[in-house]
Amino acid sequence: xxxxxxxxxxxxxxxxxxxxxxxxxxxDVTLYEASTRLGGIVETVREGGFIIEGGPDGWVTEKPWAxxxxxxxxxxxxxxxxxxxDRKTYIRLDGQLVxxxxxxxxxxxxxxAAVEASTLFSDEAKQAFRDEPCQAEAxxxxxxxxDESVASFVQRHFGPExxxxxxxxxxxxxxxxxxxxxxVRAVMPAFVAMEREYGSLIQAVQAKAKQPQRPIFTxxxxxxxxxxxAMAARIPPQWIQRNEAVKRLQRTPECWLVDGRPFDSxxxxxxxxxxxxxxxxxxxxxxxxxxMEASSAVIVALCFNESFDLPPGFGFLVPPGQDSLLxxxxxxxxKFPHRVPPGSRLVRAFFGGAAAQRLMRCGNDExxxxxxxxxARILGPLPTPAITVIRRWPNSLPQYAVGHLDRMAELESRVxxxxxxxxxxNGYRGVGLPDLIRDARKAATExxx
Numbered sequence: 064x065x066x067x068x069x070x071x072x073x074x075x076x077x078x079x080x081x082x083x084x085x086x087x088x089x090x091d092v093t094l095y096e097a098s099t100r101l102g103g104i105v106e107t108v109r110e111g112g113f114i115i116e117g118g119p120d121g122w123v124t125e126k127p128w129a130x131x132x133x134x135x136x137x138x139x140x141x142x143x144x145x146x147x148x149d150r151k152t153y154i155r156l157d158g159q160l161v162x163x164x165x166x167x168x169x170x171x172x173x174x175x176a177a178v179e180a181s182t183l184f185s186d187e188a189k190q191a192f193r194d195e196p197c198q199a200e201a202x203x204x205x206x207x208x209x210d211e212s213v214a215s216f217v218q219r220h221f222g223p224e225x226x227x228x229x230x231x232x233x234x235x236x237x238x239x240x241x242x243x244x245x246x247v248r249a250v251m252p253a254f255v256a257m258e259r260e261y262g263s264l265i266q267a268v269q270a271k272a273k274q275p276q277r278p279i280f281t282x283x284x285x286x287x288x289x290x291x292x293a294m295a296a297r298i299p300p301q302w303i304q305r306n307e308a309v310k311r312l313q314r315t316p317e318c319w320l321v322d323g324r325p326f327d328s329x330x331x332x333x334x335x336x337x338x339x340x341x342x343x344x345x346x347x348x349x350x351x352x353x354x355m356e357a358s359s360a361v362i363v364a365l366c367f368n369e370s371f372d373l374p375p376g377f378g379f380l381v382p383p384g385q386d387s388l389l390x391x392x393x394x395x396x397x398k399f400p401h402r403v404p405p406g407s408r409l410v411r412a413f414f415g416g417a418a419a420q421r422l423m424r425c426g427n428d429e430x431x432x433x434x435x436x437x438x439a440r441i442l443g444p445l446p447t448p449a450i451t452v453i454r455r456w457p458n459s460l461p462q463y464a465v466g467h468l469d470r471m472a473e474l475e476s477r478v479x480x481x482x483x484x485x486x487x488x489n490g491y492r493g494v495g496l497p498d499l500i501r502d503a504r505k506a507a508t509e510x511x512x
Contacts, residue, residue: 064089067510068321070309070341071332072096073103074291074496075487078132078503079330080302081294088511094298095321097308097333101295104456105496107286112404113366114286116411117454119496120395121145121282126497128504129290130281136293141285144278145398151376154183154228155385155441160374163229166272170217170229171254171264173272188224195220196263203262206255210465216247216254220264232380235390235415238494240358240462249463284401287496309333312341314481328483328510332503335461335490346481352474355467355490357458359419363434364395366450367408373397373442378411388418389437410445412438415460427453461490485510 067083067090069076080094100106104118122129124144133142153160164181166174178184178192195202202220213234217226231242238250248255257267283289295303312329313320319329331338339353378393395409396402403409412434414422422430431451439445471491478484485506492502 064091065328065511066090066318066326067092067328067330068319068324068326069094069330069332070312070321070338071103071334071488072098072101072303072305073332073488073499074105075103075489075499075503076330076332077101077291077294077298078500079332079487079507080298082504082507083511084298084302086507086511090511092299092302093321093324093326094303095307095309096303096305099305101303101305102288102291104454104459105287105291106454107288108364108452109286110450111366111368113407113409113450114284114402115364115366115409115450115452116287116395117362117364117452118456119287120393120411121280121287121399122496124277124279124281126495126501128497128501129495130497132294132500133283133290136290136297138283138289138293141283141289143282143284143400145280145282145377146400147278149375149397150279151374153374153376153379154232155379155381155387155389156183156228158386160379160441162374162376167229168268168271169233169251169254170221170225171268173265173268175265183228185224188222188228191222191225192265196265199262199266201262202258206258206262210246210248210468212465213242213245213247213251216251216258217242220258227384228382232382232391235380238358238460238462240356240460244356244462244464246463246465246467249467280398282399290496309341312345314345319483328485330485330487330506330510332487334458335488336458338486338488338490346477349474349477349481352470352477353490355464356462357490358415358460358462359423359458360456360460361414361419361422361430362454362456363412363414363431364450364452365410365412365431365435365438365445365448366403366452367410367446368404368406368449369446370406370408371446373408373410379441387437387441388414388421388433389441390415390418392438392441410438410442419455423455423457427451460494483510 106117108115161183164177172178217230261267318325343350377398380391381387381389391413393411
């Protein structure tokens with residue numbers, strides 16, 4: 064019987080345990096989780112008829128692995144998708160919320176007429192959009208053979224204004240990072256592939272727009288936490304060890320020792336900084352490759368038992384330098400159905416970077432007051448919320464810096480040479496729920512083989 068340790072009970076660790084349990088293979092599995100709960104930053108609070116997400120509110124539809132898992136768990140009737148017929152995202156610019164033009168895929172317009180009619184861009188930026196398709200061959204020829212920053216990539220196509228107003232706030236909402244250091248090949252691989260094929264990103268987006276379009280986001284009616292809860296319910300209870308923070312991981316010629324207990328294989332699903340510390344005695348180079356910056360996030364969800372006017376759409380983003388602590392806000396009852404009781408509202412506020420670090424030191428009352436004040440400055444006066452949920456996620460967003468894929472390739476080679484070890488989590492091959500689930504399924508299969 065194979066003895067398998069899973070270190071970390073976030074989404075990746077729970078998924079790995081679930082897939083091992085479903086394999087029906089003879090295995091003695093122990094899942095170590097340092098806290099009292101499973102799921103990591105995935106958490107759904109259900110109170111007063113509100114579905115309140117403490118972390119991600121769904122996943123990108125085009126990545127299939129989370130939906131495949133939901134169906135496998137019998138959650139087909141739970142699956143819902145974003146209300147894309149009403150999709151609109153705003154950018155805070157000079158004290159006003161300005162809608163992004165229709166047909167945008169991140170910073171790339173599919174409809175140049177919509178760009179021309181927009182007040183979001185200057186004449187210079189609009190000209191850059193007009194010029195980009197005409198430069199398709201030159202852009203394809205100039206595409207570097209090596210990795211580059213997101214900033215470099217976007218500026219080559221559209222210039223600095225589009226980078227600052229669109230790309231930077233969009234990517235900050237996902238990675239919490241600096242576009243000047245983020246790796247374009249790691250965080251925007253689809254756009255790199257578009258450049259290789261078309262040269263012009265606008266031509267690529269326009270070509271793809273002719274294909275059948277699916278809603279951008281998918282979630283579960285009762286919240287993303289249902290996915291973790293359904294997996295956990297199918298894991299043998301004796302496998303799960305809560306409040307068990309592993310202090311020492313040691314490789315011997317015969318086995319792995321987890322705090323002195325022998326295992327044949329280890330799935331290391333802790334945050335990257337914890338995983339690096341545990342691996343350092345075994346392989347110092349692996350430890351070095353796992354050193355990466357990570358940003359923090361603070362999420363404040365405000366639930367209102369009365370309706371009030373909000374701009375139509377999913378919410379807004381705040382570019383750097385716009386005199387707000389906010390990074391973004393989502394109008395949850397307008398993004399997904401079934402989030403609130405009739406006649407109610409649910410607004411989430413997101414803080415990242417220095418603002419998140421500041422709020423980490425504040426109490427709940429002060430954090431809630433700051434969130435309400437920042438939202439009111441942008442949206443106007445708000446009613447008193449009936450429910451407030453605050454979540455702090457320190458160092459939860461690893462930064463995929465330029466060269467990330469090369470470092471991960473070397474890290475994977477070293478991990479393979481160590482033997483009977485797999486690294487899971489959001490620090491390696493993608494930060495979204497589908498990425499974590501894909502990697503967990505693959506690791507569970509490999510460790511049994």
